Amino acid sequence: MSASLLREHSEQQFAEELHELAQTDRRTRPPNWKLSPWAVSTFLLGGQLPNGFEVTPKYIGNRRIIEIAVATLATDRALLLLGVPGTAKTWVSEHLSAAISGDSTMIVQGTAGTSEEAIRYGWNYARLLAEGPSAQALVTSPVIRSMQEGKIARVEELTRIPSDVQDALITVLSEKAMPVPELNMEVQAIKGFNVIATANNRDRGVNELSSALKRRFNTVILPTPATDKEEVEIVQRRVESLGRALELPAEPPALEEIRRIVTIFRELRGGVTADGKTKIKTPSGTLSPAEAISVVGQGLSLAAHFGDGVLRSEDIAAGLVGAVVKDPVQDRVVWLEYLETVVKERNGWKDLYRACREITD
Numbered sequence: 001m002s003a004s005l006l007r008e009h010s011e012q013q014f015a016e017e018l019h020e021l022a023q024t025d026r027r028t029r030p031p032n033w034k035l036s037p038w039a040v041s042t043f044l045l046g047g048q049l050p051n052g053f054e055v056t057p058k059y060i061g062n063r064r065i066i067e068i069a070v071a072t073l074a075t076d077r078a079l080l081l082l083g084v085p086g087t088a089k090t091w092v093s094e095h096l097s098a099a100i101s102g103d104s105t106m107i108v109q110g111t112a113g114t115s116e117e118a119i120r121y122g123w124n125y126a127r128l129l130a131e132g133p134s135a136q137a138l139v140t141s142p143v144i145r146s147m148q149e150g151k152i153a154r155v156e157e158l159t160r161i162p163s164d165v166q167d168a169l170i171t172v173l174s175e176k177a178m179p180v181p182e183l184n185m186e187v188q189a190i191k192g193f194n195v196i197a198t199a200n201n202r203d204r205g206v207n208e209l210s211s212a213l214k215r216r217f218n219t220v221i222l223p224t225p226a227t228d229k230e231e232v233e234i235v236q237r238r239v240e241s242l243g244r245a246l247e248l249p250a251e252p253p254a255l256e257e258i259r260r261i262v263t264i265f266r267e268l269r270g271g272v273t274a275d276g277k278t279k280i281k282t283p284s285g286t287l288s289p290a291e292a293i294s295v296v297g298q299g300l301s302l303a304a305h306f307g308d309g310v311l312r313s314e315d316i317a318a319g320l321v322g323a324v325v326k327d328p329v330q331d332r333v334v335w336l337e338y339l340e341t342v343v344k345e346r347n348g349w350k351d352l353y354r355a356c357r358e359i360t361d
């Protein structure tokens with residue numbers, strides 16, 4: 001059945017890995033955790049188990065970041081993952097909750113329209129009118145459900161949520177309870193409950209967290225990849241698994257193309273060429289690994305369906321231009337300048353220059 005799902009949750013996709021980890025895990029597990037903190041970070045970072053089983057890495061980067069995140073969740077403080085868009089905040093949050101609670105679906109998506117009911121509870125109005133306030137008429141939020149089941153609740157894009165609604169989390173995080181005054185009762189959290197929130201560096205101005213709420217979170221910053229090698233590996237791994245999931249009839253992309261895309265992204269992001277010699281302007285959008293992954297993904301689809309199945313520069317040009325030129329006026333200038341001064345002059349990049357030029361005009 002799961003073969004026809006467009007996207008599986010982490011706990012479904014990696015069920016075997018989680019099972020193997022649980023089997024071999026001899027370390028102490030915090031109450032209600034499915035795995036020990038050590039095994040949780042092995043799930044995230046990958047590694048070989050004593051019985052020879054290979055766990056694939058999900059997060060590629062600094063090991064310490066993941067260890068700090070996991071250690072935080074074993075305390076009574078909640079975890080806030082902060083970073084620029086596309087640095088795997090949501091990704092890490094999903095895998096952490098899958099490994100810790102075996103369930104990554106207790107999720108509140110933060111938007112400007114997120115209401116208090118989405119964090120606390122609402123009412124089934126038909127029942128409320130028929131029976132008056134009762135526990136059966138209560139519509140619980142994912143936060144309440146994870147409190148009752150001792151699981152990790154996920155709050156996505158916390159800073160997009162209006163401040164007064166955000167503050168509904170304060171009681172939950174400090175008292176570990178949610179009062180329901182209408183029923184004269186409260187829901188008390190079971191051990192194992194905690195919260196992982198994600199927020200975007202770039203949107204920070206939108207709804208700054210109150211200091212009362214901020215104090216209840218440990219913040220872990222997810223950086224953009226430190227080295228080209230890391231970034232290439234991220235893109236390569238993700239593209240491979242996306243290609244498998246979408247059943248694209250294309251060859252796995254040549255490492256060379258991925259390297260070129262990553263180089264372009266890193267140079268534009270950093271404002272200087274890889275050799276450190278030429279300064280370049282940076283475009284307005286973020287060029288994170290997530291964008292590189294989608295450029296390669298789109299290229300593979302073009303190559304598979306309209307090309308010869310091999311990823312070539314014509315296939316990635318459209319995606320590249322789309323990723324870089326977010327603002328049609330300013331970014332176009334930046335991009336053209338980069339094409340002319342860097343791409344055109346670089347050894348062996350003529351094909352890419354021509355393909356991009358054709359699309360940019």
Ligand SMILES: Nc1ncnc2c1ncn2[C@@H]1O[C@H](COP(=O)(O)OP(=O)(O)OP(=O)(O)O)[C@@H](O)[C@H]1O
Pocket residue numbers: 058059060061083084085086087088089090091092198199200225234238289290293
């Ligand atoms: N260090 C990394 N290791 C593994 N995968 C990564 C890494 N950085 C980015 N990715 C990949 O980038 C993609 C986007 O990540 P994700 O959606 O989690 O970003 P985000 O930080 O939540 O962004 P946003 O702020 O836009 O919500 C994922 O497919 C993820 O696999």
Ligand SMILES: [Mg+2]
Pocket residue numbers: 089090091156198
């Ligand atoms: Mg996200």
